Amino acid sequence: MSDEPDSIVLRYLRRIDERMERMESRMDDVVMRLGSIEEQVSQLRSENATLRSDFVRLEHRLDKVEQRLERIEKRLDLIDA
Numbered sequence: 001m002s003d004e005p006d007s008i009v010l011r012y013l014r015r016i017d018e019r020m021e022r023m024e025s026r027m028d029d030v031v032m033r034l035g036s037i038e039e040q041v042s043q044l045r046s047e048n049a050t051l052r053s054d055f056v057r058l059e060h061r062l063d064k065v066e067q068r069l070e071r072i073e074k075r076l077d078l079i080d081a
Contacts, residue, residue, distance in 0.1 A: 003005055008070040 039060065042052040073079045 031063050031067075032060075035063055 006042065039053065039056045042056045070079070
């Protein structure tokens with residue numbers, strides 16, 4: 001017997017799900033890269049550079065915590081995957 005689902009709808013839903021997972025992964029990369037750019041820009045400014053740099057680091061850490069929390073929620077089926 002074939003592992004393919006009988007329903008064409010299920011096939012398309014699985015493809016959509018795979019694409020969404022790839023998009024989520026890419027968005028995580030974009031968030032990380034944006035955080036890096038923000039940090040570099042904050043260091044270029046001489047005025048209040050330390051305060052802005054600290055703020056950017058906190059945002060960066062918060063992004064990581066958010067990603068980890070979302071992953072935990074998905075594994076525990078607390079949210080839709």
